[in-house]
Each structure stands twice: as structure tokens, then as C-alpha cells.
Amino acid sequence: MPDMTWFASTPNPTGALILLVTLQANAADLNAQVDRYRAMHEAAIVGQLDELARLKSVAADPAGIAATANRLEKLLKERGFDAQQLSAGAGTPPLVFGVLKSAGAKRTVIFYAHYDGQPVTPSQWSSDPFVPVMRSGALNSGEHEIDWKNARSPFDPEWRLFGRAVSDDKASIVAFLAAFDALKAVGKSPSVNIKVLWEGEEEAGSPHLAEVLRNNRGVLASDLILIGDGPVHQSRRPMIYFGARGVMQLEATIYGPVRALHDGHYGNWVPNPAAMAATLIAQMRDENGRILIAGFADGIRALTPDEQFAIRNLPAIDDGLKREFGIGRSEGNEELALSLMRPALNVRGIRAGQVGESAANAIPTTAVISIDFRLVPDQSPPAVRTAVEHFFQAHGWTIVADEPDLATRLGAPRLVRLQWEAGYPAFRADLSAPTGKAVIAAASKAASAPVVVLPMMGGSVPLYEFADVLQVPVIGLPIVNHDNSQHAANENLRLRNLWEGIDTYAAMLAELRW
Amino acid sequence: MPDMTWFASTPNPTGALILLVTLQANAADLNAQVDRYRAMHEAAIVGQLDELARLKSVAADPAGIAATANRLEKLLKERGFDAQQLSAGAGTPPLVFGVLKSAGAKRTVIFYAHYDGQPVTPSQWSSDPFVPVMRSGALNSGEHEIDWKNARSPFDPEWRLFGRAVSDDKASIVAFLAAFDALKAVGKSPSVNIKVLWEGEEEAGSPHLAEVLRNNRGVLASDLILIGDGPVHQSRRPMIYFGARGVMQLEATIYGPVRALHDGHYGNWVPNPAAMAATLIAQMRDENGRILIAGFADGIRALTPDEQFAIRNLPAIDDGLKREFGIGRSEGNEELALSLMRPALNVRGIRAGQVGESAANAIPTTAVISIDFRLVPDQSPPAVRTAVEHFFQAHGWTIVADEPDLATRLGAPRLVRLQWEAGYPAFRADLSAPTGKAVIAAASKAASAPVVVLPMMGGSVPLYEFADVLQVPVIGLPIVNHDNSQHAANENLRLRNLWEGIDTYAAMLAELRW
Secondary structure: OOOOHHHHHOOOOOHHHHHHHHHHHOOOOHHHHHHHHHHHOHHHHHHHHHHHHHOOOEOOOHHHHHHHHHHHHHHHHHOOOEEEEEOOOOOOOOEEEEEEOOOOOOOEEEEEEEOOEOOOOHHHOOOOOOOOEEEOOOOOOOOOEEOHHHOOOOOOOOOEEEOOOHHHHHHHHHHHHHHHHHHHHHOOOOOOEEEEEEEOOHHHOOOOHHHHHHHOOOOOOOOEEEEOOOEOOOOOOOEEEOEEOEEEEEEEEEEOOOOOEEHHHHEOOEOOHHHHHHHHHHHHEOOOOOEOOOOOOOOOOOOOHHHHHHHHOOOOOHHHHHHHHOOOOOOOOOOHHHHOOOOEEEEEEEEEEOOHHHOOOEEOOEEEEEEEEEEOOOOOHHHHHHHHHHHHHHOOEEEEOOOOOHHHHHHOOEEEEEEEEEEEOOEEOOOOOHHHHHHHHHHHHHHOOOOEEEOOEOOOOOHHHHHHHHOOOEEEOOOEOOOOOOOOOOOEEEHHHHHHHHHHHHHHHHOOOO | OOOOHHHHHOOOOOHHHHHHHHHHHOOOOHHHHHHHHHHHOHHHHHHHHHHHHOOOOEOOOHHHHHHHHHHHHHHHHHOOOEEEEEOOOOOOOOEEEEEEOOOOOOOEEEEEEEOOEOOOOHHHOOOOOOOOEEEOOOOOOOOOEEOHHHOOOOOOOOOEEEOOOHHHHHHHHHHHHHHHHHHHHHOOOOOOEEEEEEEOOOOOOOOOHHHHHHHOOOOOOOOEEEEOOOEOOOOOOOEEEOEEOEEEEEEEEEEOOOOOEEHHHHEOOEOOHHHHHHHHHHHHEOOOOOEOOOOOOOOOOOOOHHHHHHHHOOOOOHHHHHHHHOOOOOOOOOOHHHHOOOOEEEEEEEEEEOOHHHOOOEEOOEEEEEEEEEEOOOOOHHHHHHHHHHHHHHOOEEEEOOOOOHHHHHHOOEEEEEEEEEEEOOEEOOOOOHHHHHHHHHHHHHHOOOOEEEOOEOOOOOHHHHHHHHOOOEEEOOOEOOOOOOOOOOOEEEHHHHHHHHHHHHHHHHOOOO
16 A cells, blocks of 8 residues: 555645556556556656756856756756755856655655756767757667657657757756656655755866855755766666766966967977977876876775775676777776776867868967866875976976966966866765665665676766765766767767666665665 | 160050150169159059958869969969969969060079968958958057058058968069069069969979979979078068978877767776877977987988088077067077978877867867978988888877778777878078079179078978979078968068068069079
């Protein structure tokens, strides 16, 4: 018999009908009930994601961020949540926060995701990043476009929806909402009090997250935080992760001459900033990706035996990924899983002069390098910044924070402008705590198989901020496909991952107990 | 008394009036006469340059190339030249060729320039590259725009006209035409038979020049070739040069994964092409610009004592240039003039991923490096190409000529596509031959001071092709300001250089004797 307290806490005009459906479904287990609900609502669930993906929630579009936050707040209120927007002040993207108590629940779980997406370069996309397109599979797989709005259910679960943020993280938001609606429809009450926290500037490095958490410790009181960010394992098996690398972003602008100069008449005498950029990168990291910056690795914590065991037991994926990515070797000469346990210096982009038809025989005025550092426990961002700046100075660089004037240029043999973006440290939690066991058990039940347990994800999510400020266990609960092209062009979500994600969220809402 | 043979060879309906002016001016020397003519025609001369600069003679615009060639042919025919277009076949930019015999002349001189310009990146220009704008001085000098078409003569000689190819080389073409017109107006006959050769694909590396020269050896017979390309010395003194470095261009496309990948989840395992590009450049050249490619320097010819003497006697300019360019050091730790006697590997551009607001935490799919090599005598382009390709192979690279397929990617730990552009070798002539002495004497007379003698220019002009195919002395006769931003945005011509260039061309036409 279903727990009827649900209907008391969330008003529903069609309660009588739902009660009827619930009673009919009572014999089946939760997964089957949720799957049946989903099968009846596939177009509506995809429609919800389609609607959210059309809202341009990227840093370059503050109005799109605001519209998304308002829409999400409304979606929570429609479901009976006490919802509001938390922010660090005017002009900062708000966190959408909602609370819904569940009668009889002893534990409170925060469901986190972010609703902002990475910047886009539309010219690189096969379709408009903000007008989602359904295709029958991944790009370049012989796929074709699907008119899903006029298609009959059930949808082929290998279909993929393409659009910015559909995977990272709007899929988690939609999976949560659908799971919530499914439980309500089948008359199953949540086993925990629910808090929702959806961030709007994660892709900018979460510069205000810690401040907002600190300012709202009271309303954010909880027993567990589940992070709905990142992809599942490349084996496509559901996954739980217990940590994530930290991240820092740096843009270095290297100055050459004040104007572009003919490289025949001045090359080899006027310093070429493109060549200086190349030398600099080669000095900072070797060909295997090992970072050569003195002091950078200070404080790195070794993997515990449990963590090493978990890594050794990850499904084998390296050979398949090499084929998928079309690469003839790995950079670090070790397994992917081990590579991601190290810190990294990733070159996100280099811009200097021109290439192709626009290339001219000229010495460029500047070279710009965009870098991110991936940190591991217990590297500290301020110490990393200091080490990097010491590195520049030790190599004869003068560091400026703004565009230099002539006197500064003339006085500096090597001149660089460093622009740091907000970052945060890594986090790696205890694999064996009661919360971890409860989450693994619930997720494995939803998946009808043991889930993959990853001690630390290679990508960054601000786990540290939560653990540090709120002093609550933090566990990662990803749902999207690994091959979703997140952070690049043609981001996409495989429908089967959304369907399985709804099952997983339903389990976290209704079957999490410790 | 003027040499009246001029009028015999070139019909002129207003001969009687010109004769009158000529007789009045007879007392003054040639320079003063030419200057007086120029002062009376400043707007028309600048107007001629303005008209030519509006014709988009860049490689990306074949129609603009064709229109420019047609216009130049017409300008020659209007002056009595027997003019035609020489080309290596349909679709290749033609050379505009003209002949005009001078009664009594024993020597024949070819005046070479190129009418094509470097590619443009309009967004970097302060005004449309193909709509010339006059300004009161260099950019960022407190300059203002000049409505020169409505300004009274004399124009301020420090004014500069901005537009693609105004300096490189359309100024030389206009100076030649104006000098020719001035001599005609003052009734002074040329002392040499004149041949004009204006090329249309010099900025593309002159891929068909040698072929056209070979196919037209008969009509191109001459005793001297004067190359109207390159800038005068940075001291702003008129200059003659006896050589030029060769050039080869290379675009290298380095392949990473088939699609951009999240660098948190795959960085340090999936090879990053931007980092590989940086390492590659740092392996090819050291921080002082010394080239580290084995075999690259094979066959380099040492400077003769005469050449070393000429270099030591060049006006001192390094300190002034450092201030002008805003650089705190030179790259090679030696004087500019010596740097340019070495071969060079110039990085013209690097493109990988994104920087700035568009930067995403992604591993780029490719990195593209655009390079030019400047060669010195007696390096051979085929040997250089072989050395560079051996370098790649020795460092573990697989070289492809086209976009690779998946099997090629999977079989190659390091994969690069090399695209070579046509190039040509360097050339350095004997400083002390009779032709050289005659040109230096005539130019010095026009300048009323000894001209600067440069054994070899840093930039490249296809001197070698002429000397090799036509077996005739080749000497460089530049006129434009060194700070003309050629090959970059905001190319410009200082009017005083055009005025002095007209004097120089007049001297070459009327006072060259050996």
C-alpha cells in the first residue's frame, strides 16, 4: 500500500486518478512503475528538456541565465516546493533553491546540478546550440534527424538530443523532475526530505558558490548532497563518484611588438610571441603531460589502498576509447583512470597571428594561451597560483594584470598578462562511509546491477565547496552518456541515459535509507 | 637642351606646350624639375595610387587580380608602351609587361614590381583595406583623418595613405608612372630602353614566375633588372639592396581526437594537439630563433669581407626600433642587420581551440601552425623541405598530405598534415659590379646623399628567379617607408617616400649610364 502522506504535502487536483493508477501498479517494483510512467510521458519529458535547452543559460547571456532561473523556480513551485533564488548579489547568476519536506523522513538530501552551459562557438555546431535537434544516433554514425515531436512512443533509446547544456546538466534537472512526477503518479512517497540546489555559474568556475553556501547554511542543512553533474562511465554502466578534481583557469597574453611586423624584415630580431608561447608551454609540461612547474605538486595526497582497488576494478575501456576518438596513442603512457588521478595542465586554446588563407608573413603582436589546471587533493589553488607565477618570474617574465603601457613593454624582456579565473580545489571522500554504501545500494537497485564506483572524477565539480562549507557528505550521481561532447560543439544526450537517470533519481528519492 | 628624341618615340598631342615648359625649366637640374612637376600633380599622383589600391588584387579575389592587370596594361598603353599580359596559363595571375624603346639608348632596364597584396583580416584594420584613407601620420601618433581630395597642395609629406598594397608594391608602380610622366613633361628623354614587369602573385610565393620568365626570355632580354619591392632603410635614407632572402611557407595541421573532448575527463590521456604544436615549435627553434632542424643549414654561404663591411657601415637603428616597436629585447641577442643574414623560422600563426570568452574546457581536435622559412644563399628549397620532413619523421610523426581517415589516425602516434607553398631560394649579388656602381651613383644623385647599401634584404623578393633564368644583374630599388605595416593590418605609405621614390625612378630612367 502506498504511503499516502505524499498527497498531504503536495496538492494535486487529479489525486483520485493517480490513486487509481497507483493501486493498479502496486504489485510491480518501483523501477517497473517508474518505467511505465516514463513510457507514457516520453514526449513530455523530452519536451521539458527541449524547453530548458532553448533558454540560453550561458555566461555571455545574463538574460538567458535569469530566464532559466525563473523557469526552474516556477517548475519547483508547481510541484509544491518552497522555492527561491539565492545569490551573492545583483548581477551574479542565482542558485535556484527548493525545499519539500516528506512526512516521516529522517534524512534530508540536497540534489545539486547546474543549469548554466559552457560557451558555444556556433560555427562548429551541426545545428543551432540553442535549438535542440533529435538525431537517430551520434554524429557521423550514419544518423538522421528525427521529428520527435511527431514521432510515436516509445522513442528509440539510442536517439540523441543535441543542444548546449542538454547533458551538462539540464538532463539531471529533467531527470529529477520526471522522477519526482513519476513517484507522485504512482503514489510513492519520498523517503527523504528533498532540497534542490541548481547553480547558474558552474561553468565559470563557481566563483560565488562558497559565499552563497556560507550565507545560507541554515536553509541548506542536510545529511547528504548528491551532485548531478558529469557523465557515467564510458562502459555506459551507471556510476557513483566520490570525488572530483579541482580546477583553475588561466589566460596568458604574451606581448610581442606593438604592431604586426613583416617577419622577413624583423623576424629573429623582434621577439615572436607565438614562438614564445610555444616555448612557454613546452617548459611548463613535458610531452607526457607531466607538469614541470616547481612547487606545483606540493601537497598531493596519495591514493589509499581502497581507492587503488576501486580503480583497478573499473571496467576496461581504453582500447575502445582510442578507436572512438581516433587516437594512435595515449599521452601519458598509462591507463586513462590513472591519468585522471594526476593533476593536469590542459591547453584549451592558442591564438596568435593567422593561419590558412589569412596567414600573412607577419610577426603577431600577441599570443594568447588559454589553460586550465586540474588539481588533485590536497593541492591548494593559492599555492598553485603562486607556483605558476614564480615559474614565470624564474623564466624571466614580467607579469602584468592589465594591458601594458610603452614604458612597461620597454622595461620587460618577456612580458605576459595573466588573467586567473576563479577556481576551486579537488575533493576525494571516504569510499566506505554509511552514506556512500546507501547511495551505491540504491543506485545498484535502480540499475539492477552493481554500479561503477569511481574514487575521483577527472572533470571538476565543486564538491569541495559543499564539503568544506556545509560539512556534509558529498557524492556524485551522474546520469549522462560519456560521449555527450559536453564542453565542445554538438553536445548531446542519449535518451537511454535520461531514462536510466529517471530510474536512478526515483531510487534516490524513494529508496535511500541509512 | 632637352633630348627631343622623346617626342619622336611617344606621341603627345600637347607636345608644343610641354616643350615650352621644358625650355623654361632647362636651367634647373633633373631633381628640381621632377619635384616641380610633382608639386603641380600631387592630387593626381595620390589619386592614381588610390585608384589602384581600390582594386582588390589579393589571391583570394581572382577577379580583383584580373581587373588590376587590365588597368595596369591600359596605363602602360596610354603612355605609348607596347604592353601585354604574360601568364603561365589560364587561372594564374598574369604579369603585366610593357616595352618602350628610347632612341639612342644602349642599355635596357627591366623595372619590376608586384601588384598583388598580402591577404587581409579586415577586423584588424582601422579602416577598410580597399578604401584608402589618408591620415596625418602613423596610427597612434595623435593623427587625424585627411580629406585629401579636397585639400590644397602641397600636401604635408608626413601624411600617410592607408590601404592594402599601397606600399607593397603599388607605390613603386605609381612612382614609376609619375616619374615617367614627369620626364615627359619636362622633356627629358630616358637614357635606357624601358621594360616593365609587374607581377600578380608575388605574395603567394611567385609560383609561376620562373616559368613565365623561361617562356619569354626573348622579349625579356635586358642588361639590368631593378626590383621595386621592399622598404627603404629604417633610418629613412634611400637604399639599394643586392640580395634578398628566399622563402618557403608551411602549414602544419596536428591531429588530436576526432571530436573535441572534455579536458577534465580525457586530458593527459588523449593527446592535446595544442600542446603537441607547442612542443614541436620549441623543438624546431630555440629561444634565440636558432633553427634546430638537422640538415636545415646545409650549404649556407658565408658573408664576404665586402658584405661584412657594408653591414658594419649601415646606419645605427636598433635602439630606435626597439622603442618604436615597444620591445624590451631582441630575440637573437645580436644586431638586426646580422639577424637578417641568418635563415629564420617564423611562426606566422597558431590556431587551436578557443581563447577568451569562447574558451571551453576541451581538448581541441586540431592545432594549425603557419610557418615561413627565410632562406639564405645557398640553401635549396627542396633540401630544406627534405630536412624538415626528416625532422618530423625523426620525432615520431607520420606525415600526410590530406585529411586522414580513421585507420591512418589509429596507426599514427603523432599525425601531421604538411602543406607546402611554393617558395624560392635566396639571392645575394656581387656588390662591386659596374651595374651596381651605376645604380648607386644615380640613386645617390637623386637623393643628394650617399644611399644605404644593403648586401641582402631580410624580406623575400624573387631575385633568384630573375638572375637564374635571365642571367642578368638584379638590384633592389625600394622606395617605401620601413614602418608601412606591410603584410599586416593598416599598411600605409608615407607621402615623402612616394615623392622621393619619384625622384629615384626619374634618375633610373634618365640618368642611368654604364
